[in-house]
Amino acid sequence: MGYHGEAKRFLESASVEVGDTVRIKKPDVTYEGMVLDRADDADDRHIVLKLRSGYNIGVEISDASIELLERGSAPKIELPPLEVTENPELPDISIISTGGTVASIIDYRTGAVHPAFTADDLLRANPELLDTANIRGRAVFNILSENMKPEYWVETARAVFREIRDGADGVVVAHGTDTMHYTSAALSFILKTPVPVVFTGAQRSSDRPSSDASLNIQCSVRAAASDIAEVTLCMHATMDDRTCHLHRGVRARKMHTSRRDTFRSINSLPLAEVSPHEIRVIDGNYRERSSEEPEIMDRIEERVAFIKSYPGIQPEIIEWYLEDGYRGIVVEGTGLGHCPDSLIPVLEEAQSRGVPVAMTSQCLNGRVNMNVYSTGRRLLGAGVIPCGDMLPEVAYVKMCWVLGQTDDQYEVREMMMKNMAGELQDRSSIAYFRG
Template structure:
């Protein structure tokens, strides 16, 4: 019996084309019609999703997509789900879906894809990416991998993948980790081991989390201003081994005392360890004033993780959740 896959189409570049000098948007059914029937590895049901462009996508839309992915597998019995998404924030929505998937990750394939070229451009990459994604979502080899991003025939773990090129079709990388696999002739070939599954989500995620890039001379007032504006948590993008300027330490300590978690990530790749485990010489000093380490996550993904962790309802719960990430 053929696998049954749900296609959630959010438009963006994969669905864009020019007609009479105006931008036209293909529906999910139109996208599916662009894939030759003999290249479809599953029966596909299409749902068009109203969504902002990827570069302007709201947390509410991201959460709605993640919840629909989960319910499609657990409640509706689909063997897999494919989400077409703009590439700018594709990695964030995919990671959110991964964190909220729960048991859906072991029951069906969860695949996000997009395109770097419009449908009417020469050698458009969207139709091939879509065909490969449907094949991946239907393939049992993808069970337990959690959410993945499928582009350019490669499969990347949502936790590791990053958009590294805004112009070419080989736009995504998991470096220094390898891709989880690739799609060849409609089947998944595994290349690497998936990251461990994240802790189970608890409660409802918070959508208001601030992300602040630190720099020499940064004013600590930026942190308190974000909280005054309504942020329930703050992610700081530091340098090196999750270092942030000492001028922020008092503000971090105060926010922690107020029950506002502060997570420190890095603009570099770091080890997947707790921040306090980095404390050696001048590394990881923010742990001493209450900051939580991002466990090697890039800052944008640390923000997604903190949104989910805040569902635990307490600062202690957030810390424990990150310890298990």
Template sequence: MEFDEGDRVKIEKDGVAYEGIVMPSTTGHIVIKMNSGYNAGIDPENAVVTVLEKKQDVSTPKAPSSTSKKEAATSKLPKVSILSTGGTIASKIDYRTGAVTAQFSANDILQAIPELTEIADFSGKAIYNILSENMKAEYWQELARAIVKEIEDGAQGIIVAHGTDTMMYSAAALSFMIKTPVPIVFVGSQRSADRPSSDNAMNAICAAKVAVSDIAEVTVVMHSDESDDRCDIHRGTKVRKLHTSRRDAFRSVNSAPIGYVDYGTLEINTSLDYVKRGSRELKISDSLETRCAIVKFTPGASPDILAYYIDAGYRGLVIEGTGLGHVSTDWIPQVERATKAGIPVVMTSQCLNGRVCDRVYDTGRDILRAGAIEGENMMPEVALAKMMWALGQSDDYATVVAMMKENISGEITERSLE
């Protein structure tokens, strides 16, 4: 029987029945995405294929009908917008190169994961279609404005489909740029939809549950472990990708996750306080200063590195120091030169866990006397996003310094995990 990509089919072969959505295939096998989220490749020889449901265009508006129970049920579901930026969750095989490329739109995601339509009434929009290494600050601004427009138009939750490599930067930036009354959930996948053991379906379904929840913050929802048990809900300013390829690559740093979604029951369990839905008014502050940089200190590194950024007109610097937040003594004059020129310098640590404290050793005290700001337990990339945002809000040096010291979006916590 003839079938097309996107059709829901039942395949019977060797006494075993498989059911799922037909996916692209670069081999002679029929590839389907099963309800479990896993892909199965089946040799078509002697296989009996039955089309259960033809592919539907979820982008086509539903015609009003008083007789359609399915449409009536959908209209009662929360309205959630999926904004696609590209990345592996919105990728498939490029038949020209054989490599994974960002080609899917937000509507393709909905078609590939039909279980989503049981959770919310979705609309989809592609903001841009890039792999996340091509992310830029101006794209954050475009995304923030698109999110605010969707919320203003009635969206009760937002899902941002994003590449995993730079998702932590985007989530941090949006955490500062938007005060939101509804959930804004970043989600991605480590393996594309048309590969075996793809994590895109489970991650997207868990993200959808968070998008209709009471957690009105910017979060990242990804696999908790290598099994398919649950997805963690990470605060957007406390998450980092810690593995190149594992499905459980994302971890909260210096904090526990807000909670998790149990994939078996789709129930949300929380362990941290969070901003509740509807507890604050929607506000966007999307001005950014892009002339900011992270500088990593290494043993023997020349202070000329800092001098370059100062002389090149950079407006803010984040230093990844050693241990408690240190650089060598010959860097300190350049730190002081920067701060006296009105360039804020934030000291963070190359250590994943713990808090910067420049009051323990002489070098640290000298760094503070030179005007550096202790980054507390912020990750360097979060401090960078915050610096860009703070300088976008004010040209006053003292004001920016005060903002960098203030806990604005959960980026600074009173306690660091041991």
């Protein structure tokens, strides 16, 4: 972690450490601020400062000199609350922060990134948003997205619902990228929204000059002001900092650990390409903005097992879930929706105990078809629910939600196999496979 090469020597020349307040002089300009840490793979030509205004900036050091002003002991700069005048011509967009890199600061003790900013701070870092909309910011909670769980989906949905009920023309949800697609899928089922609900995040901390946070936030606010009244996910479309893709919340999946264009629509096209000033619709088949009241159906069953099938998986693991009182099982099977024959009896036992079992494919692309091979037919015979072209993660989220709505096994099956939010399509998806 941290500075290396030129940048490290530059800091050492004045005995400066991360967290210290410094003055950096360049021929035309002088900066004062706190030195922030950088990630390992950053170049060695920049120092990142948090200015007293609250902005972060990367200062190129080739013709700069540095002076230590104050040792860094104060971990955080306190900022006054934002005071912004509303423009009645513009839509009212709420930004809800749940945590994640998009709302992160550097942890000065460990050098790692952890989430801490409130939604208010997002605005401070992106004042141009105020040209697009009146922005209200609110932090719901502040957790890393790997720690999200079903009860937080519900909390997030309720916060979004309140914003819409209170008159927001659109809602942006800032969220960590790791599990953003699980949460966007959850809200797709929990909420029926008459306005856009747009998830966004960042693959790189906003304390880094190469951060993708700013474009993602700007495009998300643009999408939240649009006519696309669905739960969507807005992130970089390419590695360039130019446009974002707006994905349906039930079709997106994080497909790269670090690239900015990590989110892809699977088995569908993105709904739109978005720049800070424009939306280009790709799939016109979306739910349009309306003046209907929002609805929320926020009962969730948390005890759903999500199991990846693999060579060597033992039926005992599924027995354990049944013994432990799990109420649903989603299998990420192989190929067209298969698992080893040895699992079939215990999956049959699950169904007979009233625990529904749904089948998806770890291929991700394409659709489950359990009529082709004998294993699939045996699974269908055992009552396993085929999930068509639904992503495994979405089927898991949907099962949690469906079991919150009904106890009736027949209804569970009906609901799992019925398209509710674009997660399940009859049309062939062969053409959507790029990679």
